[in-house]
Amino acid sequence: MIKPRTPPGVMELLPRDQIAFQRMLDTIRQTFERFGFLPVETPVMELSEVLLTKSGGETERQVYFVQSTGALDRAAEGLPELALRFDLTVPLARYVAEHERELAFPFRRxxxxxxxxxxRAQRGRFREFYQCDIDVIGKDELSPRFDAEIPAVIAAVFERLSIGEFTIQFNHRKLLRGYFEGLGIEGEAQLLVLRELDKLDKRGVDAVRETLAGEGFALASEVIDKLMAFSQVRSSSHADALAKLDALGSGTPLFEEGREALRGILSQLHALGVNESRYALNLSIARGLDYYTGVVYETTLDAYPQIGSICSGGRYDNLASHYSKSKLPGVGISIGLTRLFHQLREAGLVGTADSSVDVLMALLDDAGLDHALALSQRLRAAGLNVETQLEPRKLAKQMQYADKAGIRFVVMRGDDEAARGVVAVKDLRRGEQFEVVEAELAAALLVEREQLRGAAGTGS
Amino acid sequence: MIKPRTPPGVMELLPRDQIAFQRMLDTIRQTFERFGFLPVETPVMELSEVLLTKSGGETERQVYFVQSTGALDRAAEGLPELALRFDLTVPLARYVAEHERELAFPFRRxxxxxxxxxxRAQRGRFREFYQCDIDVIGKDELSPRFDAEIPAVIAAVFERLSIGEFTIQFNHRKLLRGYFEGLGIEGEAQLLVLRELDKLDKRGVDAVRETLAGEGFALASEVIDKLMAFSQVRSSSHADALAKLDALGSGTPLFEEGREALRGILSQLHALGVNESRYALNLSIARGLDYYTGVVYETTLDAYPQIGSICSGGRYDNLASHYSKSKLPGVGISIGLTRLFHQLREAGLVGTADSSVDVLMALLDDAGLDHALALSQRLRAAGLNVETQLEPRKLAKQMQYADKAGIRFVVMRGDDEAARGVVAVKDLRRGEQFEVVEAELAAALLVEREQLRGAAGTGS
Incomplete structure (x- = not known):
């Protein structure tokens, strides 16, 4: 007998939690589609040679290799041929380069x-996890206007997910680098300073100041003051964001370019009608990854800053330099949904969902089976999800089962109801029981379902 | 520069094909949920020790092993710790055994x-493919009534997929084995004869007759005649199925048990209102797998018998004997969707889908951007999928793009339209252009979309 268990570092859910997770996936997908993004799925395994083009990064060291039984039998020489994707960006780069001539650009996927x-296995760290990504890829160039559409999508996603107030914070690499230029920090040093500033939240102001003043950086105290003041800039409203940008004073051409870009994003978010409480300037945001070159985004839950960014991304100059000679600039963002779901559960922000089953068709005796089957089919044809009890059980047992399973309606039809052409419906959510003419059952349940959905504000 | 490409044996789709595929997945999922099945997702990798409990089977020899970089570095001793699932049945067995106390039985997933x-890599053979499975698992016992619900689900799935006429064919292992008993074929020999009969389609009657008469089997000619006649039984209607069962004459208790079970399934399919053209008795069906013990199903497309079974399954006695001491009988069925999609495309039965994008919001000049953004958002709020052109281009280019992308509506608003409070809509599907008051645009497009959906008969 083998102990049934999953490997460490995976999230496997019981059905009612899976339903909750699936609803989040559906909401995200639907919202991505609302904004005209197109679906792509890539194989879980890529050729190692294709996947591992960069050398050294942390994620590349964490790759999983895949070998068929046959390959294992042969002497292992060099790397296995196949490996599991570690993100959706490298597969996107490979996909766009491979299908370049068949895709329309800007390509929104x-x-x-x-x-x-x-x-490393530890609580809250996953070895297998969902990413939900959107990117827009241009050929040769990509309008900066896409930089503002991305946060509009993200605002719509998190509004519809109803997991509390959130803020999409953004900054611009050109503003940052231009500001550094103005302070005499040039070239490679900019990236190094950026990396330190990115650690402000984790290490604190004092530790970062010390590093910047110390060996390697040796920045003057007033330069560090300015860097600190700059990276403490946060806006509290749309008008405040514009005012804070104005208040930065004049700078190098690169700095002005970044500022203009941020103004453009703000203006477009306004035109898109995104609620101004949903976005803010945060000039401390740099994003560790070196390949962002323009706007960068992070999203936080207002009441749970400790969760950190739940959705991050930015603008990059060239997606697929390893695979294509074409220049493919892009902008995109990623939601790590498995980690987010885990954290929302820990914080009590998502609970076990109601069942995907709307109706339990009860069965009181064998004589009622054929009718129960036919009635179930009529409800299904009307769009209701119905589980039919196929063997008669005590009614109390059936009620108990529906309640535990999160099924809202139990439909019953005894001899008395049958004689009168009605059915009895127990609404376990409202704790009420009512009778309805059998021919009107489907319509009545659909109305009830819509009412509650409307009240929950989940939309269509 | 690395050539961007996928490994052999995977199916990667361009967006419009992915949309077609995704719609099939959605239809299948929605139909499974209509019948009260609950979602389960398991990790792609399982512990090798858990996954590879059986020794020898074909699929077990085709397993992919997974190793992290660290594990590769260490000397390879024994099997790698992780492996990719090769079906959804073994993970289901592990899942049910692992969560036995938390699940309600019968468990419908x-x-x-x-x-x-x-x-082996060859056209139409996939190394990565979707399976869409339903199973009902009982604890200790499972009512035979579930045997009839499964084909009702499958009938609903394929009706909604609209891929042509199909027939769910079924047989019963007890009928088969009982019939063999009656002919004096007992024990192990039954399985061996079953396996030969299962090859009738591929090898033809003569080759199978020869094998059964030859060494090993040495069956008498009249026994072979009876076996052949039995396995040629097909029903052409509900009444014919009952008549054909009656016409088999009396048999052993096991045979009668199988016949009663098939009559019960037929009666229940009738009560469920499943169209009688959707199901048929086919006494040649045995299913190669040894673990089926009751009803067995295969589904074929009437116009494409050469595709073979597109959805197969049956009843088994014990799902998880390797993981649990509980007896867990079940019944289930599986659709191999990647292979099916591939074959439907080859046969021209699924085409490239229209875009998931309903509306292209055209942009004629920069001055129109803010209005285009705001109008796009209003359409999205009404439930339409909208791509906004963020940079002005020649209108002909925008039309061309929408047409190629499969987007149905292009919304335009020039100075003239703006002055009159209307927008112009080009319906690329109908080849018509019309004007509509801007405030009524969303409602008008939704009506158009519903009309066409209704016409296509895809339902909600």
Whole structure:
């Protein structure tokens, strides 16, 4: 007998939690599609040679290799041929380069699949997790206007997910780098300083100041003051964001370019009608990754800053330099849904969902089976999800089962109801029981379902 | 520069094909949920020790093993710790055994995920493919009434997929084995004869007759005659199925048990209102797998018998004997969707889908941007999928793009329209252009969309 268990570092859910998770996936997908993004799915395994083009990064060291039984039998020489994707960006680069001539640019794609990383096993760290990504890829160039559409999508996603107030914070690499230029910090040093500033939240002001003043950086105290003041800039409203940008004073051409870009994004978010409480300037945001070159985004839950960014991304100059000679600039963002779902559950922000089953068709005796089957089919044809009890059980047992399973309606039809052409409906959510003419049952239940959905504000 | 490409044996789709595929997945999922099945997702990788409990089977030889970089570095001793699932049945067995105390039985689950097999690479054979499975698992026992619900679900799935006429064919292992008993074929020999009969379609009557008469089997000619006649039984209607069962004459208790079970399934399918053209007795069906013990199903497309079974399954006695001491009988069925999609495309039965984008919001000049953004958002709020052109281009280019992308509506608003409070809509599907008051645009497009959806008969 083998102990049934999953490997460490994966999230496997019981059905009612899976329903909650699936609803989040559906909401995200639907919202991505609302904004005209197109679906892409790529194979979970890529050729190692294709996947591992960069050398050294943390994620590349965490890759999982895949070998068929046959390959294992042969002497292992060099790397296995196949490996599991560790993000959705490298597969996107490969996909766009491979299908370049068949795609229309700007290419707007969403992808929602699992990725794999050989992380150290610890609570809240996953070796298999969903990423939900959107990116817009241009050929040769990509209008900066896409930089403002991305946060509009993200605002719509998190509004519809109803997981509390959130803020999409953004900054611009050109503003940052231009500001550094103005302070005499040039070239490679900019990236190094950026990396330190990115650690402000984790290490605190004092530790970062010390590093910047110390060996390697040796920045003057007033330069560090300015860097600190700059990276403490946060806006509290749309008008405040514009005012804070104005208040930065004049700077190098690169700085002005970044400022203009941020103004453009703000103006477009306004035109898109995005609620101004949903976005803010945050000039401390740099994003560790070196390849962002323009706007960068992070999203936080207002009441749960400790969760950190739940959705991050930015603008990059060239997606697929390893695979294509074409210049493919892009902008995109990623939601790590498995980690987010885990954290929302820990914080009590998502609960176990009601069942995907709307109706339990009860069965009181064998004589009622044929009718129960036919009635179930009529409800299904009307769009209701119905589980039919196929064997008669005590009614109390059936009620108990429906209640535990999160099924809202139990439909019953005894001899008395049958004689009168009605059915009895127990609404376990409202704790009420009512009778309805059998021919009107489907319509009545659909109305009830819509009412509650409307009240929950989940939309269509 | 690395050539961007996928490994052999995977199916990667361009967006419009992905949309067609996704719609099939959605239809299948929605139909599974209509019948009260609950979602389960399991990790793609399982512990090798858990996954590979059986020794020897074909699929077990095709397993893919997974190793992290660290594990590769260490000397390879024994099997790698992790492996990719090769079906959804073994993970279901592990899942049910692991969560036995938390699940309600009968447990009705659906699972739609990719599985992995190190198949020989050839056209139409996939190393990564979707399976869409439903199973009902009982604890200790499972009512035979579930045997009839499964084909009702499958009938609903394929009706909604609209891929042509189909027939769910079924047989019963007890009928088969009882019939063999009656002919004096007992024990192990039954399985061996079953296996030969299962090859009738591929090898033809003569070759199978020869094998059964030859060494090993040495069956008498009249016994072979009876076996052949039996396995040629097909029903052409509900009444014919009952008549054909009656016409088989009396048999052993096991045979009668199987016949009663088939009559019960027929009666229940009738009560469920399943169209009688959708199901048929086919006494040649045995299913190669040894673990089916009751009803067995295969589904074929009437116009494409050469595709073979597109959805197969049956009843088994014990799902998880390797993981649990509980007896867990079940009944289920599986659709191999990647292969099916591939074959439907080859046969021209599924085409490239229209875009998931309903509306292209055209942009004629920069001055129109803010209005285009705001109008796009209003359409989205009404439930339409909208791509906004963010940079002005020649209108002909925008039309061309929408047409190529499969987007149905292009919304335009020039100075003239703006002055009159209307927008112009080009309906690329109908080849018409019309004007509508801007405030009524969303409602007008929704009506148009519903009309066409209704006409296509895809339902909600």
């Amino acid at each position: 969403y992808q929602m699949q699992r990725v794999y990383r050989g992380e | 659906y699972q739609m995920q990719r599985v992995y097999r190190g198949e």
